[in-house]
Amino acid sequence: MLEPTDLTRHATEALRTNFGTEATVVGKAPGRVNLIGEHTDYNAGLVLPVALPHATYAAAAPRTDGVIRIATAHDPEPFISHIDQLGPEIDGWAAYVAGVLWTLREAGLATGGLDLRLESSVPFGAGLSSSASVECATAAAALGIAGRALDADVRRAVVAAGMRAETEVAKAPTGGMDQSVVTFAEEGGALLIDFDSGEHRNVPLALGERTILVTDTRVEHQLTDGGYASRRAQCEKAAADLGLRSLREATLDQVETLGDDVVRRRARHIVTEIARVEPTVDALGGGDWAAIGELFAASHASMRDDFEISVPELDLAVATAVGAGADGARMTGGGFGGSIVSILPTAAVEAVTAAIDKAFAEAGHGAPGHLIASPSAGAMFTEAMS
Ligand code: GLA
Numbered sequence: 023m024l025e026p027t028d029l030t031r032h033a034t035e036a037l038r039t040n041f042g043t044e045a046t047v048v049g050k051a052p053g054r055v056n057l058i059g060e061h062t063d064y065n066a067g068l069v070l071p072v073a074l075p076h077a078t079y080a081a082a083a084p085r086t087d088g089v090i091r092i093a094t095a096h097d098p099e100p101f102i103s104h105i106d107q108l109g110p111e112i113d114g115w116a117a118y119v120a121g122v123l124w125t126l127r128e129a130g131l132a133t134g135g136l137d138l139r140l141e142s143s144v145p146f147g148a149g150l151s152s153s154a155s156v157e158c159a160t161a162a163a164a165l166g167i168a169g170r171a172l173d174a175d176v177r178r179a180v181v182a183a184g185m186r187a188e189t190e191v192a193k194a195p196t197g198g199m200d201q202s203v204v205t206f207a208e209e210g211g212a213l214l215i216d217f218d219s220g221e222h223r224n225v226p227l228a229l230g231e232r233t234i235l236v237t238d239t240r241v242e243h244q245l246t247d248g249g250y251a252s253r254r255a256q257c258e259k260a261a262a263d264l265g266l267r268s269l270r271e272a273t274l275d276q277v278e279t280l281g282d283d284v285v286r287r288r289a290r291h292i293v294t295e296i297a298r299v300e301p302t303v304d305a306l307g308g309g310d311w312a313a314i315g316e317l318f319a320a321s322h323a324s325m326r327d328d329f330e331i332s333v334p335e336l337d338l339a340v341a342t343a344v345g346a347g348a349d350g351a352r353m354t355g356g357g358f359g360g361s362i363v364s365i366l367p368t369a370a371v372e373a374v375t376a377a378i379d380k381a382f383a384e385a386g387h388g389a390p391g392h393l394i395a396s397p398s399a400g401a402m403f404t405e406a407m408s
Pocket of ligand 1: 056059061062197200245355357
């Protein structure tokens with residue numbers, strides 16, 4: 023089980039080792055797992071994600087000369103630039119970090135130099151928004167250095183800065199769910215976000231004897247490699263063919279009139295998936311685990327057959343989880359690899375993880391990873407202790 027280790031001290035110590043500077047602030051932002059509502063964010067739809075206890079920690083020390091130095095555990099070479107030289111042309115991992123410093127500066131927030139060191143317990147490439155957690159932890163650190171409280175307006179600016187870094191600098195055409203939940207989530211709740219109205223609300227989760235389990239297939243997923251962008255383009259084509267602003271306005275009857283088989287199936291996933299989100303909120307509220315099972319099963323089948331973003335490892339993990347006692351399981355996130363999410367009796371966690379491990383070994387797949395997704399709070403910063 024991958025534990026959500028607090029890496030605050032680790033990050034401040036590493037900052038000292040890297041640059042010899044003392045952190046005054048540590049920004050923190052979680053990863054996320056989406057319970058339901060997949061690929062619906064960029065279709066003006068509904069989503070229901072939860073913030074993970076696993077997070078990125080960004081230790082930051084202010085600088086008076088405008089220089090930006092960023093170090094991570096993954097690259098021995100720090101990224102070095104100057105706040106006045108940042109722009110949309112930033113390569114590799116630094117796009118998610120320096121990209122946010124650039125977009126925050128563009129927004130008139132957090133405009134100074136700093137030394138930054140990132141540490142993360144969010145698994146990379148697992149479809150758990152490690153990138154949004156990096157973006158928003160960076161933003162929280164930079165805003166902490168700038169002396170700004172993370173009130174609702176500033177949080178909205180964090181979401182916008184993270185999205186701009188992701189779409190304009192990292193060039194991943196994503197929809198905004200990840201930055202929204204990792205910024206606005208409240209402990210103990212899921213976040214119901216409506217991408218038509220732009221509103222969100224906390225949905226307290228009374229899980230009782232139930233647990234949210236995430237299983238990372240370790241099939242690495244990328245949001246920049248074309249599959250995500252092509253799904254988004256097909257959805258936009260479907261809406262345009264129907265003469266609608268977005269698929270949020272489409273009915274199933276309208277979707278069935280679409281001539282192109284692929285575009286029709288993509289649109290069918292979006293319309294049926296949006297319709298599953300509010301019933302999921304109700305089922306969670308009422309502890310109706312059988313309904314959760316049906317909703318998750320329908321969602322997974324729709325992503326596998328109509329949206330075609332599943333892979334055999336995800337299908338195997340889902341089938342095995344349900345066979346071993348989970349109430350419901352489905353792939354989660356962008357797809358083409360990454361993780362599944364299951365809701366299951368807490369007493370069944372060991373049996374379910376063991377069954378998935380065994381099924382993966384028998385199928386010749388590499389060992390999966392598991393983590394418990396206790397619903398956690400969104401981005402924050404704390405004053406560093408020296
Ligand atoms: C990725 C994107 C999100 C969303 C999901 C699929 O996580 O970043 O915007 O589209 O995929 O639901």
